Amino acid sequence: GIQVEQSPPDLILQEGANSTLRCNFSDSVNNLQWFHQNPWGQLINLFYIPSGTKQNGRLSATTVATERYSLLYISSSQTTDSGVYFCVTNAGGTSYGKLTFGQGTILTVHP
Amino acid sequence: DAGVTQSPTHLIKTRGQQVTLRCSPKSGHDTVSWYQQALGQGPQFIFQYYEEEERQRGNFPDRFSGHQFPNYSSELNVNALLLGDSALYLCASSSGQGDYGYTFGSGTRLTVV
Numbered sequence: 001g002i003q004v005e006q007s008p009p010d011l012i013l014q015e016g017a018n019s020t021l022r023c024n025f026s027d028s029v030n031n032l033q034w035f036h037q038n039p040w041g042q043l044i045n046l047f048y049i050p051s052g053t054k055q056n057g058r059l060s061a062t063t064v065a066t067e068r069y070s071l072l073y074i075s076s077s078q079t080t081d082s083g084v085y086f087c088v089t090n091a092g093g094t095s096y097g098k099l100t101f102g103q104g105t106i107l108t109v110h111p
Numbered sequence: 112d113a114g115v116t117q118s119p120t121h122l123i124k125t126r127g128q129q130v131t132l133r134c135s136p137k138s139g140h141d142t143v144s145w146y147q148q149a150l151g152q153g154p155q156f157i158f159q160y161y162e163e164e165e166r167q168r169g170n171f172p173d174r175f176s177g178h179q180f181p182n183y184s185s186e187l188n189v190n191a192l193l194l195g196d197s198a199l200y201l202c203a204s205s206s207g208q209g210d211y212g213y214t215f216g217s218g219t220r221l222t223v224v
Contacts, residue, residue: 031211041199043154043215086153097144097167099203099213101153 002027004102006087012108013077021072021105023087032063034072037084077109115204115216123222124192130221132187136204137214143185145177146201154201160185161207197223
């Protein structure tokens with residue numbers, strides 16, 4: 001099946017700093033999403049971005065499908081940004097509906 | 112508008128026992144997927160139900176089974192529990208028409224002792 005690798009595995013920031021999270025995937029995809037899991041386990045969808053660039057407030061994401069990677073940018077980080085960020089995809093076809101999660105990037109933002 | 116509701120929130124079971132977890136999807140969603148998240152790992156796909164049928168299945172043994180009811184709610188059953196089944200079990204609902212727009216519940220934390 002498709003492999004999803006995220007980097008870095010851990011990231012510690014001071015409030016107000018910017019960061020970039022990266023996701024590499026092993027095969028072409030037609031579905032690429034970024035999720036945030038808060039410390040209480042709730043998963044929230046941030047972006048559905050199989051290609052191109054999207055922005056939502058302080059967060060933005062870019063996927064270059066031809067080069068099989070996606071980036072999540074967090075600007076002016078806040079303590080509420082802490083948690084785990086997952087890159088999620090499937091390879092379509094018979095994998096439709098079967099999401100594959102990366103191992104995640106654990107972000108800690110200190111005040 | 113209620114999101115995805117899972118019950119119970121926490122559960123402790125003994126090895127060899129059986130457990131049933133429940134999920135009510137978001138209003139307007141008709142597809143339910145189940146995921147297992149071990150500590151420090153990303154969620155792993157167990158199976159997906161649509162129109163009361165199992166549409167997709169991940170690499171989980173037959174001890175893991177499920178059901179979807181006419182009102183789209185779903186149950187996950189695990190038989191002959193092992194210590195390794197201890198995990199956060201997440202339910203996600205979506206519309207059968209697209210492979211995006213997933214809404215996740217807060218999960219059931221299962222501990223097997």
